[in-house]
Amino acid sequence: MDKDKFAAAIEAGEPLIEQSMEALKRYWEARDYGAPPDELERLRLHSESLAQAVSDYQLRTVSKLMGNKLPPLH
Template sequence: MKRTIQGMTAAGEPLILEALEALRLYSEAKTSGCPQEEIDRLQILAESLVHAVTDYQLLAVGADSIKHH
């Protein structure tokens, strides 16, 4: 795969889509009157997935500043 923005996006697309879906669910939960525990759970999930997307993109471009856990 080419190391281009398009190539990196294509490789990470399933993760990006999962993060977007999590953000959508979190947003809907906030506006639909879901219990606070569910809203908090969806927020943590969405934030975690967005963080994973960011880490993936940084790794894909060869950023060395990421700490691997």
């Protein structure tokens, strides 16, 4: 695995990681301040969705860099 390609791929995913961390922070803050249950659920789902996107991105990136062929996402 080419270290430069790996570093570039991970760096490309950093904005998504930041979005995921911010969404989690918003959820925790809302929970701590007693937000209504429907708002908490919306924030939780948004946070989980972004965390899953980060995980999927990282898995696909490493798999591709290791030479694996992956099916399209759609």
